[in-house]
Amino acid sequence: MTGGTNSKHAWPDDGVTRVPYFVYEDADLYRVEQEQIFRGPVWNYLGLEIEIPSPGDYITNYVGDTPVIVLRAENGEINAFVNRCSHKGSMICYQPSGHVSNLVCPYHNWVYDLDGRLKSVAFRNGVRGQGGMPPDFDLSEHPLIRLRVATIRGMIFGSFAQSMMPLEAFLGSRLVAHIERTLDRPSRILGRCSQMMRCNWKLYAENSRDTYHPSLLHSFATMFKLNRLSAEGGVEMDDAGWHHLVFARRHTDQVSVDYDAAALRADDSGYALADPRLIEDWVEWDDGITNSIMTLFPCLNLQQSLNTVAIRQMVPRTPLESELFWTFLGFADDDERKTRIRLRQSNLFGPAGFISLEDGAIGEFVQKAIRGEREQTTLIEMGGRDVGPSPKTRATETSVRGFWRTYRRLMGL
């Protein structure tokens, strides 16, 4: 056994091909993850620039467990702060979004400007000469805790790490290029919702990197040849193996001997849609890619599937519960027909999505089956035992291994 000095959290010897089940329910690890991953050397998704177009506009979000305010400052820059007053720790912004001229804590009226500087404290000088803060109290010593902020194509990211590398370096050139390719026009929000999953966040982090499961678990897609592994596609990664991009070109699918021989539950040839307008699409990107899902460490997805564009942000809530926030996007220049096609296709994704709803259940299936297990591990060897791109096939778990390699490095496990 390896895993450093903490024998309670020892990792099996098989590197990234084995993950001990206890990591999916251990409360101590959950606390360390907050510090060393979410508040550690990563860029976390915070929201979209179109949500805060004008100075004073704000949204709230979470980085792991930590509540944050994301706002547009007077100079047009984006600021992000921990949503917690320096005084007694109350949330300052308690609405999901809004517009403010400054940030006022509801508890004792401490006022911060849009750059997070403490500007005034109620009754600082007391009332009629009595009470008040000590004479040496210095407003400038108590600003809000600030995150570093960076943006790419309207997506806002924040980091608690003061020496964080630039966002583009974190993402790597391939992922940067694909984000720029996907959000290539001004976007607009078409809808949002969240999905509460009764599983540890890492089960979904793995699921969204698992290019092996979709055509097997999500049998609806396979029935209609939307995402069979026999369609042309593969897996790209950044050089460090932190993030990945899985892509497919739907119209290249061949009748697959492997599939037919396996007699998959998912591949029921007698089945046809009563209304095929559900998957009516148009070729929107020149590269012909009909499905591309980017997964950024620790747990953020940007996907384009046919004409559905969606962002999925995972927020861990407890060791055993995670909330997945869906934001469906269209583009500012969409006409009514395109919006209607995106609306029909939205049936494929989200908490009721034909190709995604099972992901809400499968993590719970695992979580229930591993309860209390301290010895056993997973087995992750599809496509080999290492981490690297898989340009020709999605029948691999290389991205899952990439997640665990990064996780272990950041956690010191």
Add this chain to the structure above:
Amino acid sequence: MTQPVEAGMRTAIEELLARYVHCIDNDALEAWPDFFVEDGQYLVTTRQNHSSGWPIGIMYCDGRGMMQDRVTALRRAIVFEPHVYRHIVSSILIGHAADDSYDVESGFQVLRTAAEGTTVIYGCGRYLDEVVAQDGRMLFRKRTVILDSSRIDTLLVIPL
């Protein structure tokens, strides 16, 4: 909702609302599309999406065919832990919109009981309906299900 609705019509519409939830709660989902006109619209969305004017919600069916596809997928493709609903519909408001068309609004609560035995409040909200009389039956031309919460517990597979 301007003109008063005569008692017989009110009873017929209330019966439509009741038969609809019994159909779902009794797992007679194959009959669910028949509560709509052929090109009927069905949308499950959230209060936030509805008030923001965002068109995409949780589930959308543009005509009976898409509703049939929902049921077929549920029966034959989708993997989920079996569960049933119990709808409680209340506070029904009915207004005569035009000719044979009625605007109906009601509140609902849905309890979900999983195969393992746990019953939870799955969701609550309101139905906004356009109901029409067709061939002597009352049918939904449009049914919008507006959930108060934006958070779906695990997944939504059975229609609301």
